[in-house]
Amino acid sequence: METKIVKIDPQHIDMEQIAGMGRLLAAGKLVAFPTETVYGLGANALDEGAVKRIFAAKGRPSDNPLIVHFANAADIKTVVREIPEAALRLLEQFSPGPLTIILKKQPHLNDTVTAGLDSVAVRIPANPVARALIAAAGVPVAAPSANLSGKPSPTRAAHVIADMDGRIDAIVDGGSCAVGVESTVLDMTGARPAILRPGGVTYAQIKAVLPDVQIDAHVLQSVGAAETPKSPGMKYKHYAPDAEVIVVEGDIKKVRGKIEELIKGVQQKRVGVLAMDGASYPAADLVLSAGADNRDYANRLFDALREFDRRQIDLVFAEFSGDMDYGLAVKNRLYKAAGNHIIHVREK
Ligand code: AMP
Ligand code: MG
Numbered sequence: 001m002e003t004k005i006v007k008i009d010p011q012h013i014d015m016e017q018i019a020g021m022g023r024l025l026a027a028g029k030l031v032a033f034p035t036e037t038v039y040g041l042g043a044n045a046l047d048e049g050a051v052k053r054i055f056a057a058k059g060r061p062s063d064n065p066l067i068v069h070f071a072n073a074a075d076i077k078t079v080v081r082e083i084p085e086a087a088l089r090l091l092e093q094f095s096p097g098p099l100t101i102i103l104k105k106q107p108h109l110n111d112t113v114t115a116g117l118d119s120v121a122v123r124i125p126a127n128p129v130a131r132a133l134i135a136a137a138g139v140p141v142a143a144p145s146a147n148l149s150g151k152p153s154p155t156r157a158a159h160v161i162a163d164m165d166g167r168i169d170a171i172v173d174g175g176s177c178a179v180g181v182e183s184t185v186l187d188m189t190g191a192r193p194a195i196l197r198p199g200g201v202t203y204a205q206i207k208a209v210l211p212d213v214q215i216d217a218h219v220l221q222s223v224g225a226a227e228t229p230k231s232p233g234m235k236y237k238h239y240a241p242d243a244e245v246i247v248v249e250g251d252i253k254k255v256r257g258k259i260e261e262l263i264k265g266v267q268q269k270r271v272g273v274l275a276m277d278g279a280s281y282p283a284a285d286l287v288l289s290a291g292a293d294n295r296d297y298a299n300r301l302f303d304a305l306r307e308f309d310r311r312q313i314d315l316v317f318a319e320f321s322g323d324m325d326y327g328l329a330v331k332n333r334l335y336k337a338a339g340n341h342i343i344h345v346r347e348k
Contacts (some may be wrong), residue, residue, distance in 0.1 A: 004170040010129050022136025032146040032160045032173035033133050035125040037098045037182050038153040039160045040143030048110040051142050057167045059149040064232045065115035066142040067123050071135040076122045079109050081325050096126040098183040098200025115141045119189050144230050152234050152239045152302040180299035181329045196231035198328040220317035238336040241305040243313045245338040249320040250345030256346045259317045272313035294327040
């Protein structure tokens with residue numbers, strides 16, 4: 001299959017091009033597009049055949065449901081049974097934006113998009129290219145991240161091209177993604193709202209609207225095959241580059257001392273470090289900057305993981321410090337990328 005690549009300037013959206021891409025989606029084709037979180041791989045959520053092709057193109061396990069995207073919050077009522085008052089308050093605060101909420105689904109919605117669950121995940125992205133495209137399609141758009149299953153999520157069109165060229169119908173190149181990690185997934189079907197995946201909207205932001213919100217225990221755990229997490233996506237390997245990743249976590253000065261020591265012990269491997277600003281690792285083969293804070297880190301993480309692979313790095317040490325706010329999303333992605341290979345540097 002030849003993949004058509006279309007460049008769209010988010011500041012001056014070419015509506016004719018968008019209309020063409022919208023027609024492809026409505027007709028059951030697969031179109032990757034930028035959102036403020038990561039690039040999504042879109043299909044008409046109401047077309048079960050098209051949704052199945054998403055799973056095939058990504059190599060995604062069929063029991064991992066997709067998020068359904070809308071141009072406007074009012075449109076989610078076409079797929080959910082009811083919108084609780086608490087969900088309305090959240091939508092008012094954070095929509096459009098990097099928040100996904102899980103609600104009971106309407107019976108007409110196909111089982112492929114929800115992986116047979118009685119609930120559906122819905123989101124209204126803020127990225128203007130995404131909103132214009134979904135509006136042009138005129139249908140809800142199912143979209144997981146536009147990477148091969150297990151790989152780091154794409155935050156630039158080049159990442160999507162690397163994974164998906166020849167496997168999907170079109171890619172809308174709208175530049176790089178502002179947030180850089182996926183949306184926060186909030187389950188609103190239980191007695192208490194629960195964060196199943198930390199992301200672009202922080203725990204503190206949600207807590208200000210819903211004081212009883214909790215963080216699901218699986219967020220920072222590896223999930224054993226025997227357990228059944230609430231969010232099926234939690235049980236799969238994720239975000240992993242080809243390089244081995246080891247997270248070194250704790251007070252930043254001690255983290256740096258520990259990584260220097262670890263690098264000295266490595267033989268015959270090309271070593272990379274993902275480091276916050278101000279670090280210096282002369283013994284490493286490649287040091288990539290994670291920026292000045294965890295917001296920058298979220299923005300750069302996936303691009304950096306792919307860059308280590310492009311530069312033939314075998315082993316990556318990732319600095320990590322502080323898990324408040326954006327830190328929780330970064331920590332969750334790092335832990336998964338590292339397959340839970342984490343070194344905690346303790347205070348002495
Ligand atoms: P991705 O599409 O890769 O951004 O991942 C979407 C995440 O949302 C995965 O972890 C899914 O398991 C989760 N998800 C989607 N729909 C549901 C649902 N109905 N119930 C629980 N988790 C869901
Ligand atoms: Mg994904």
